[in-house]
Amino acid sequence: MAKKVMRKLGRGKGAGATQKNNQKPVNMSLNDMFERFMLYKKTEGLAKDTIESYYTTYRWFREYLGSDLERDEITLDVFRDYIDFMLNEKGISPVTANVRIRTMRTFIRYCYLENYIDFPIHERFKPLKTKQDTLESFTPQEVKKLLSLVDESTYTGFRDKVIIYILLDTLVRCRELINMKRENVDLQTGAIKLEASDTKTKKSRIVPLSARTIRVLKEYMDETEDFGSEWLLVTYEGEQMANNTIRYRLTELGEKAGLTNKRVSPHTFRHTGSLFYIMNGGDPFSLQKILGHSDMSMVRKYIQMTDDTVKRQHNTFSPLKSVFN
Structure with a gap:
């Protein structure tokens, strides 16, 4: 009788999976983490406009915070409150808010994978659902x-x-x-x-x-x-x-x-x-x-x-x- 082959669910090494860095956590502030993140992004050969958009999005987030955050202050509530602030106090549209949310998720995901933070916060705040409207065009x-x-x-x-x-x-x-x-x-x-x-x-x-x-x-x-x-x-x-x-x-x-x-x-x-x-x-x-x-x-x-x-x-x-x- 043929032996049954058992395979693990999910993607392993060599299949495109991203591995988390399990080294000892480094105690950095959020600003320090962002600088490390941007050094990494600049090695990806991204367009100048894309790099500038990362800096702009983070600047808006920092203006909301009013100050830097220490490692233990970086929580899910910080980002959920920021989303609420954009929508209900600044009156930013969900489409525009999603641009900022996606950028911050990319940054926080990097922080988690590099073991700068302990929890995958990025998995708990996601882009908002928006209506699929017809894109604007001229007649x-x-x-x-x-x-x-x-x-x-x-x-x-x-x-x-x-x-x-x-x-x-x-x-x-x-x-x-x-x-x-x-x-x-x-x-x-x-x-x-x-x-x-x-x-x-x-x-x-x-x-x-x-x-x-x-x-x-x-x-x-x-x-x-x-x-x-x-x-x-x-x-x-x-x-x-x-x-x-x-x-x-x-x-x-x-x-x-x-x-x-x-x-x-x-x-x-x-x-x-x-x-x-x-x-x-x-x-x-x-x-x-x-x-x-x-x-x-x-x-x-x-x-x-x-x-x-x-x-x-x-x-x-x-x-x-x-x-x-």
Whole structure:
């Protein structure tokens, strides 16, 4: 009779399990632990924006605390009270609170695994449940209105137009946009190469350009050639544009257009372009490649449609058309 093989449940060594450090606990304050955590994070090759977001999130937490915490003061109640403070005193939305909660959970999990704290506190405070709302996007009419308010007679105005065209056509993130280099723009083939160091996934990718964007971009590149800058999008002085400058310019344009009910941001253009891509007949698999997502579930979030959009699509592609046309 064959011997029954008994296997332990769970993941063992070599199967992706994270092992807890069982050395003698080190007596450090929460600030000291965070500094150790950030030293570790910097060895992971994370983007500068990601590193800064860790510092920002911890600064908000420290402002709530008002002081440092000793090892024995780091308890579950501290984090539960912080969540209550964000929601009920600061009026922060659950979606925004979840960004902070996830970051703090990552930090506290690290502290537990390194044996800085005794208990897996991170397992007891989790992200809040939120409704799966349709991601915000513009209508074609709203995009046209934004473009109509651009003053192309000025350098900054024409640059705003170029930025909107690139955002909507290539679906890139803001960080990817400001790090585009002139040498990586190929107007002949109609594509821009995003270097691995500049993408969220740390993988290089090629984003295609439509003929309309190529024409606008060629004019802009000819106009800025004398700056001698390696960067595609530059200031008056030929310096690389800042993330905040692009966001400010788009927000200002949105206010002029009266779009007070929507956030006019690079990410809204990313959502909008993804939705338009599918509505114009694009497939989700090529969209996934353009967006640079490894998980199709993220693509699904980008192409959520409103009820009105679904209705229009159904009128165009109703299955009955195959029967009666």
